[in-house]
Amino acid sequence: MKPAPFELARPANLAEAAAALAQNLGEARLLAGGQSLGPMLNLRLVRPAMLVAIAHLPELGAVAEDADAVTIGAAVTHAAIADGRTPDVGNRILARIADGIAYRAVRNLGTIGGSLCHGDPAADWLTTLTALGASAITWSKTGGRAIPLAHFITGAFRTALAPGEIVQAVRVPRPSSQAHWGYYKACRKPGEFAHAMAAVLDDSARGVRRAVIGAAGGPPVVLEGEQVTPVAAGDALRTAGLDAVARHMQAVALKRALAEAVA
Amino acid sequence: MTPVIMTVNGAEVSATVEPRTHLADFLREQLLLTGTHLGCEHGVCGACTILIDGEPARACIVYAATCGGRDVRTIEGLADDPIAAALRSAFTAEHALQCGYCTPGMLVSARDIVRRLPDADEDRIRLELAGNLCRCTGYNGIVRAIRRVLAQRPQDVIVAKPPLPRGQFAEVREAAPTVTRADAAPTSTPGDTLKQTLRLALPRETVWRAVCDPALIASCVPGARVTSVNGDRIAGELVASLGPIEARFAGEAIVTYDSHGGQIKAHGRDPASGTRLSADATFQVAEDGPQASTITLDIVYALRGPLAQFGRGPVVRVFAAEIADAVGRNLEARLRGEAIPEAPRLRAGSLIWRALWRWLRGLIGGR
Known part of the structure; x- marks a missing residue:
């Protein structure tokens, strides 16, 4: 199918992008790599009057790092991260996550910020970056903020972003050198939407032990400290409304992520 | 129409395109480069894979108007x-x-x-x-x-690309947003089934009278509207949105009542996306005390078409719980003579739509 007609704005900077959003409140959507929004547009599940293209903005394509964290511009592609063109948080954690997203042709255009803002509960970045304790760094006319990813998604395809607020980067804290990391997702076919996924960060030097379960229909399910057990996960997933089959797949994903984190 | 200048197979191309024209259609229909094939047109099948700036990309989910300055190479350009x-x-x-x-x-x-x-x-x-x-x-x-x-060990391997440029990101104040989550707790059974429980601080008979009044119930469902009631057949429409996704379903339900309960058979279609939904539901209104009652819904549903790709089971369940929560609040307010606090628009997606629709149908059930 072909998309319903829309107008296209190509702003020169974030201020112009925000202005375009503000002038078309509720009718305009940001377009980054378009690898999730494109299918929805073609299927006419989404019919915005305007798209505001931002993937070309230089301020979204840069990276930064300091002793505590790595910051990646929102329009950096999964492929750039997978290929090691961005700083990593250690042990190629980000590169390995990026390399498992969809297919290479999709990774070449899909962006880290676009994936987060799309808000698909089964997205790799949402679950893994939540486990890593990352925050979305936003920009708005009145000043940006750092939104911890654990609070970034309010529901499937819905974010905590205010109207006119744009994610400009993702700040990912560096785990300590002794940290253990595990990530597992269950897909019937490589690259398809995951049916279950779990990420585990065990970093006692920083006092962090966290498991995050994604593809659970809503915001990621976050378990901290003593809660990181299959039993606690099962309880949380029952509360989240998952059926027995889905809970079983999630339990397996969690066990495998835990096993990787121990290894 | 948007002017765009790009390089295609080594030659500069200047064209005017509709913003919604994807790159594969532009290549095939305007440049007659029909070597690029179109299969699924939503980024899954890979038939339209071409090179943009030397890297493989799906031509069906890139819009030609966004390709200004890009170097596009198709299968014809690899001769x-x-x-x-x-x-x-x-x-x-x-x-x-x-x-x-x-x-x-x-x-x-x-x-x-x-x-x-x-x-x-x-x-x-x-x-x-x-x-x-x-x-x-x-x-x-x-x-x-x-x-x-x-x-054969070809020599033309990709050399590592340079690291991305360093930049500075604006200073930000740390702030966590307020998070709200539906507190309705759905339970579920295997398969495309949904059980929804709605607890109301109202007497059973009051709730039952409301359940028997389709127009009243519809007014409590954001985005729902009854267009006609003819015997046990109710026609209506429902606009459900989940994030950017919006579905506008038109359909019909047949509602039958027995003592403080009944059955609903409903089907609907979103013409824009071609998504179809069908559902069978049973509902019961039970007494929890003099001023408390519970509506339970057991739903078996099928979602077919584009929306089904995003309406995965867990998403539907969470959405249904949120809808039930909103309807419950609105119904209580309504029956107490208060104004309905929320705009009549469902904030939920396809899943929601299904659940909502059935539920709505059930609730609407006129006689």
Whole structure:
């Protein structure tokens, strides 16, 4: 199918992008790599009057790092991260996550910020970056903020972003050198939407032990400290409304992520 | 219409395009480069895979108007490429195609594998090919062809690209947003079934009278509207949105009542996306005390069409719980004579729509 007609704005900077959003409140959507929004547009599940293209903005394509964290511009592609063109948080954690997203042709255009803002509960970045304790760094006319990813998604395809607020980067804290990391997702076919996924960060030097379960229909399910057990996960997933089959797949994903984190 | 200038197969192309025209349609319909094939048109099948700035990309989910300044190369533009030539020979020798529909995209991806992963083994090749669907060959010939070219050790491998530029990101104040989550707790059984429980601080008879009044119930469902009631047949429409997704379902339900309960059979369609929903539900209104009652809904549903791809089970369940929560609050307010606090618009997606629709139908059930 072909998309319903829309107008296209190509702003020169974030201020112009925000202005375009503000002038078309509720009718305009940001377009980054378009690898999730494109299918929805073609299927006419989404019919915005305007798209505001931002993937070309230089301020979204840069990276930064300091002793505590790595910051990646929102329009950096999964492929750039997978290929090691961005700083990593250690042990190629980000590169390995990026390399498992969809297919290479999709990774070449899909962006880290676009994936987060799309808000698909089964997205790799949402679950893994939540486990890593990352925050979305936003920009708005009145000043940006750092939104911890654990609070970034309010529901499937819905974010905590205010109207006119744009994610400009993702700040990912560096785990300590002794940290253990595990990530597992269950897909019937490589690259398809995951049916279950779990990420585990065990970093006692920083006092962090966290498991995050994604593809659970809503915001990621976050378990901290003593809660990181299959039993606690099962309880949380029952509360989240998952059926027995889905809970079983999630339990397996969690066990495998835990096993990787121990290894 | 938007003017755009890009490079296609080495030549500069200046054109005017509708913003909604995707790159594959632009290449095929305006430039007559029909070697780029279109299969699924939503980024899954890989038939339209081309090169943008030297990297494989799906031409069906890139819009031509966003390709200003880009270097686009299609299968036609790989005629003189040495690796593409070696792959063509190998595809012939290894019977790597039958109908040929996937082949242009397959060759672009195969060339990328050869250049980017010179040490790829069979498992890695198969993993990389997951994004290009072939329904003739079973992939064996394609994998053999790629291995044959890799064994020739072509020189044209990709050199590592430079690190991305360093930048500065604006200082921000740390602030966590307020998070709200539906506290309705749905329970569920295996399959496409949904059980929804709605607790109301109202007497059972009051709730039952409301349940028997389709228009009243509809007014409590954001985005819902009853268009006609004819005996036990109720026609209506429902606008449900989940993030950017919006579905406008029109449909019909047949509602039958027994003592403080009943059945609903409903079906609806979103003409814009062609998504269809059908549902059978039973409902009961139970007494929890003099001023408390519970509505339970057992729903069996089927969602078919584009929306089903995003309406995965868990998403539907969470959405349904949120809707039930909103309807419960609105119904209580309504029956107490208060104004309904929320705009009459459901904030939920396809899943919601289904659940909502059935539920709505059930609630609407006029006599």
